[in-house]
Amino acid sequence: MKTNRRNFIKVSALAGGGFMMAIAMPGSAALSRMLNNGQAELNNFLTIDTAGNIVFKLTKHEMGQGSGTGLPMILADELGADWSKISLVRSAYDPKFTSREMGTTGGSSTIDKMWDVLRTAGATAREMLKQAAASRWQVDVGTLQVANSEVINPESDERLSFGALAADAASLTVPENPPLKKSEEFVYIGQSVKNLITKDVITGKANYGINVEVEGMVYASIEKCPVYKGTLVDFDDTEARKVSGVLDIIPVPQMMGAVEGHFVQTGVAVIAKSTWSAIKARKKLRINWDYETKGVSLPELETRLTQKAEETEEAIFERGDYEALKSADENEVFTAAYDNPYQAHALMEPINATAHYKGDSCEVWVGTQSGERVSREIIKLTELSIEKITINVCNSGGSFGRRFYADSTMEAVFLSKELNLPVKVTWTREDEISHDYFHPYQKSIFEAVITPEKKVVGWHSSITRTENYHSGSQQWEIPYYFPNVRTFFEFEPSIVHTGAWRSVAEHSSSLGRESFMDELAIKLERDPLEFRMSLLDHEITRIGTDSFADTVYNYETLLNGRYKEVLETIKSKGWYTRSSTPGKGVGMAIENFGRTVCAHIAEVTIDASTYNGFKVDRIRSVVHCGTVVNPHLGLGQIEGSIILALSALQYGGVEIDGGRVTRSNFHDNRLVRIDEVPEFDVHFIPSDEPPNGLGEPGTPPLAPAVLNALYDATGVRVRKIPVLKEDLNTFQTTV
Amino acid sequence: MASFQLLVNGQQHSVDVDADTPLLWVLRDELKLHGTKYGCGIAQCGACTVHIDGLPIRACCFPIGKLAGKNVTTIEGLSEVGDHPVQLAWQEIDVPQCGYCQTGQIMTAAALLDRNPSPSDEDISRAMKGNLCRCGTYPRIKKAINEAAKTRMS
Numbered sequence: 001m002k003t004n005r006r007n008f009i010k011v012s013a014l015a016g017g018g019f020m021m022a023i024a025m026p027g028s029a030a031l032s033r034m035l036n037n038g039q040a041e042l043n044n045f046l047t048i049d050t051a052g053n054i055v056f057k058l059t060k061h062e063m064g065q066g067s068g069t070g071l072p073m074i075l076a077d078e079l080g081a082d083w084s085k086i087s088l089v090r091s092a093y094d095p096k097f098t099s100r101e102m103g104t105t106g107g108s109s110t111i112d113k114m115w116d117v118l119r120t121a122g123a124t125a126r127e128m129l130k131q132a133a134a135s136r137w138q139v140d141v142g143t144l145q146v147a148n149s150e151v152i153n154p155e156s157d158e159r160l161s162f163g164a165l166a167a168d169a170a171s172l173t174v175p176e177n178p179p180l181k182k183s184e185e186f187v188y189i190g191q192s193v194k195n196l197i198t199k200d201v202i203t204g205k206a207n208y209g210i211n212v213e214v215e216g217m218v219y220a221s222i223e224k225c226p227v228y229k230g231t232l233v234d235f236d237d238t239e240a241r242k243v244s245g246v247l248d249i250i251p252v253p254q255m256m257g258a259v260e261g262h263f264v265q266t267g268v269a270v271i272a273k274s275t276w277s278a279i280k281a282r283k284k285l286r287i288n289w290d291y292e293t294k295g296v297s298l299p300e301l302e303t304r305l306t307q308k309a310e311e312t313e314e315a316i317f318e319r320g321d322y323e324a325l326k327s328a329d330e331n332e333v334f335t336a337a338y339d340n341p342y343q344a345h346a347l348m349e350p351i352n353a354t355a356h357y358k359g360d361s362c363e364v365w366v367g368t369q370s371g372e373r374v375s376r377e378i379i380k381l382t383e384l385s386i387e388k389i390t391i392n393v394c395n396s397g398g399s400f401g402r403r404f405y406a407d408s409t410m411e412a413v414f415l416s417k418e419l420n421l422p423v424k425v426t427w428t429r430e431d432e433i434s435h436d437y438f439h440p441y442q443k444s445i446f447e448a449v450i451t452p453e454k455k456v457v458g459w460h461s462s463i464t465r466t467e468n469y470h471s472g473s474q475q476w477e478i479p480y481y482f483p484n485v486r487t488f489f490e491f492e493p494s495i496v497h498t499g500a501w502r503s504v505a506e507h508s509s510s511l512g513r514e515s516f517m518d519e520l521a522i523k524l525e526r527d528p529l530e531f532r533m534s535l536l537d538h539e540i541t542r543i544g545t546d547s548f549a550d551t552v553y554n555y556e557t558l559l560n561g562r563y564k565e566v567l568e569t570i571k572s573k574g575w576y577t578r579s580s581t582p583g584k585g586v587g588m589a590i591e592n593f594g595r596t597v598c599a600h601i602a603e604v605t606i607d608a609s610t611y612n613g614f615k616v617d618r619i620r621s622v623v624h625c626g627t628v629v630n631p632h633l634g635l636g637q638i639e640g641s642i643i644l645a646l647s648a649l650q651y652g653g654v655e656i657d658g659g660r661v662t663r664s665n666f667h668d669n670r671l672v673r674i675d676e677v678p679e680f681d682v683h684f685i686p687s688d689e690p691p692n693g694l695g696e697p698g699t700p701p702l703a704p705a706v707l708n709a710l711y712d713a714t715g716v717r718v719r720k721i722p723v724l725k726e727d728l729n730t731f732q733t734t735v
Numbered sequence: 736m737a738s739f740q741l742l743v744n745g746q747q748h749s750v751d752v753d754a755d756t757p758l759l760w761v762l763r764d765e766l767k768l769h770g771t772k773y774g775c776g777i778a779q780c781g782a783c784t785v786h787i788d789g790l791p792i793r794a795c796c797f798p799i800g801k802l803a804g805k806n807v808t809t810i811e812g813l814s815e816v817g818d819h820p821v822q823l824a825w826q827e828i829d830v831p832q833c834g835y836c837q838t839g840q841i842m843t844a845a846a847l848l849d850r851n852p853s854p855s856d857e858d859i860s861r862a863m864k865g866n867l868c869r870c871g872t873y874p875r876i877k878k879a880i881n882e883a884a885k886t887r888m889s
Contacts, residue, residue, distance in 0.1 A: 063833055064832035064833025064870045065832070066832065194826070194829040195829050195831060195832075197831060197834055198825070198826055198829055198830070198831050198834075199817065199826065200834075201825075201831040201834030201837050201838070202810075202817055202822045202825045202826060202831070202837065202838075202841060203770070203816075203817040203822070204768075204769065204770020204771070204809070204810035204811050204838045205770070206834050206835075208772075208835060210769075210772075210773065211763075211769035213767060219764070244736045244753055245736075245752075245753075274752070274760055274764040274765070275760055275763070275764055275773075276753075276757065276760035276764065277753075279776075280753075280755075346869060348774055348780070348782060348833065348835040348836045348868070348869045348870075349772070349833070349835045350773065350774075395833070395834070396833060397772070397833050397834070397835025397836075398835060398869045398870060399833075400869075426773070428776060429774065429775040429776055429777075429780075632829060636832055636870075636872065636875070637832075639872075639874055640832060640870045640871035640872065641871070642871070643871030643873065644870075644871055665775050665776075665777055665779060666775050666777070666779035666780050666867060667777065667779050671867050673864045673865075673873075674859075674860050674863045674864050674866070674868075674873040674876065674877070675860035675861070675864045677871075677873045677874060680874060
């Protein structure tokens with residue numbers, strides 16, 4: 001067994017002959033130690049058998065973002081593998097194999113964070129295979145080449161397959177610093193390789209959590225308290241028990257999670273021989289709830305958010321003297337407030353989990369973005385040690401942040417423990433919408449101080465966001481430079497569960513910021529594109545010496561170049577010109593998510609015959625994400641992000657009455673359908689830089705781009721989504 | 736509870752369920768045919784689309800008690816090895832992202848091409864607007880249907 005201490009790679013012989021590489025994910029100190037001590041279990045990260053079959057273990061979650069294809073592409077490229085020989089196994093969550101951070105999938109960080117790991121792993125294996133061939137042929141390893149799963153001696157034109165070399169390679173010393181390919185040598189990276197999931201999907205064989213079958217399994221459906229934090233008083237299940245197939249009816253307590261502040265809503269679970277029996281019986285339960293919090297309605301929350309924004313006195317970031325400029329008589333203060341409401345996830349595959357608690361062990365099957373969180377919740381509920389817990393990670397039918405939370409696992413484990421049986425919990429669509437972990441509500445108030453020379457010298461933002469436990473970070477930083485800046489950021493307790501939603505805080509913040517930029521530009525009679533560019537063209541200076549100042553400095557430096565490049569591209573393509581036709585409009589917005597910068601240019605037409613009074617004709621996008629690993633899958637992510645954001649813009653938000661979410665299914669939580677999809681034109685800026693994420697960056701700038709286009713078309717400024725037909729009425733009555 | 740006979744993908748089955756049980760749950764929980772997906776239960780999303788006597792039907796709202804004498808085709812029975820022209824086009828265009836809704840999309844698309852071999856873009860939109868896709872694969876669904884129409888004609 002050979003270990004490379006530096007890269008935490010261990011190579012050994014595969015049972016039955018061949019090559020097996022185990023690898024410690026970065027950040028896993030415990031695992032690195034175990035590897036070095038020879039204690040770590042072999043984790044088959046990469047195996048090559050003597051027939052040349054290559055199996056790659058997928059440690060990240062596939063939920064539609066395409067990482068299950070992008071990751072093996074990176075590995076296969078460095079390895080020099082024949083793509084058709086690569087197959088994938090999904091790794092169960094195992095803390096011995098992966099660190100907390102690397103065991104979580106989210107933040108569009110998968111390709112970004114795995115890039116170096118996979119290239120090093122692939123290059124290491126490739127060099128070992130080459131060395132094995134060099135020894136066999138008695139030639140200098142430096143003369144050999146690798147392609148299509150073969151090591152080639154160009155002198156003699158001899159070839160040896162990976163399969164023929166695998167066993168020999170496994171006995172060699174692991175190289176310390178294997179050379180990485182140059183970008184011009186890439187074979188798969190940058191190509192539109194097809195999604196590995198497709199074949200199983202089109203034949204109906206893809207393995208989603210909702211399809212899990214365990215021998216002896218029973219089916220559960222839970223009627224949850226309709227109001228956040230409400231409690232169960234009592235219930236009458238006489239009629240429900242008469243439904244055929246019903247096995248038991250059990251109260252589910254409010255369960256506090258291992259993650260602070262997280263809890264699972266109380267309810268009553270129907271256990272049955274089939275999902276349908278459980279769903280049918282639920283409707284016959286008579287339950288008395290106590291709405292302890294006396295359920296808050298949405299308008300009340302909106303008032304609280306505004307109040308909090310107005311009361312906030314302590315700035316989280318300040319530069320210059322905003323207040324002095326604001327109170328100077330000659331200056332004008334321009335202000336606007338924006339609302340970005342709660343949004344439902346509406347995943348096509350409703351939330352579910354299957355658990356089998358066996359007293360001394362527990363096994364769970366679930367589609368999850370965080371096996372690590374799932375493991376913590378199981379440990380808390382069962383008091384079992386991690387070694388006694390098996391977490392099988394299934395495909396997810398969409399996630400967008402929702403499956404980061406382990407609530408359905410908690411329900412399934414609780415019920416399995418109560419019943420001593422394997423239990424599958426399936427949420428109905430109604431559960432999924434009305435008990436969602438909603439994208440938080442955010443109110444953003446912006447102010448600008450304008451001098452008599454029409455120069456913006458001060459920028460103030462005041463952001464208030466609902467929050468109850470981790471549902472994504474705050475985002476307030478701006479890419480534009482103003483000499484005087486003051487920023488307030490406050491949290492207001494949420495009145496419903498909240499969670500991460502595609503692009504998290506960036507979606508919440510972008511709407512206001514990029515709308516306000518448009519408002520400012522137009523007020524100053526500047527072109528909105530040129531106005532943005534003018535505010536990026538400055539020396540980036542470090543203010544202060546503390547770590548917070550470093551964060552701001554690094555952020556500005558890193559992104560400034562990409563913002564400029566994206567805006568320059570829009571300009572050179574001539575993609576943004578305001579409309580001169582009433583009823584037609586063009587609007588733009590730009591935002592970054594992580595290091596990826598994305599701008600959208602929206603083209604709209606006012607059309608009273610549509611549900612919202614307008615239609616989006618075309619979205620043009622410019623994206624800078626470094627290397628695009630797979631343009632086909634990357635384009636799909638941008639288009640998908642736009643369509644998801646368009647649903648939020650046209651039909652999003654949720655109504656909450658006395659604490660009850662009153663939406664329940666796709667008839668009232670509408671989503672964009674195939675006949676509403678705009679034309680797309682997406683341009684990726686060519687780059688050799690390491691790849692950054694593409695799953696989320698397309699979402700944030702969509703809403704402000706469309707709102708700005710609607711203003712361009714109508715002169716009516718809409719500052720809240722969803723956009724309602726009546727919002728545009730003032731325009732429609734005047735034409 | 737009663738016994739019902741049903742013909743699914745050319746095979747006869749007998750199940751003991753209530754007459755109001757939707758075909759969806761019979762397929763999924765009794766016959767373990769998991770290709771047909773639960774999405775909404777109210778015929779709003781199309782994830783559960785199957786063919787009943789060749790017509791695209793939302794299985795979540797079709798009670799088993801009304802199925803007598805009818806012929807059901809699910810994604811598992813659309814072709815032997817996944818080589819129905821619509822499935823091939825879905826592979827060629829590489830439509831899926833998460834994939835959950837795609838079996839329903841494929842069943843709706845296959846039924847569309849059976850009755851309209853060369854649909855216009857408008858025909859496609861009209862036929863497919865009952866099928867939701869949260870990942871937003873709609874542009875590729877349109878392309879794939881056009882592709883399938885082409886290969887069927889040739």
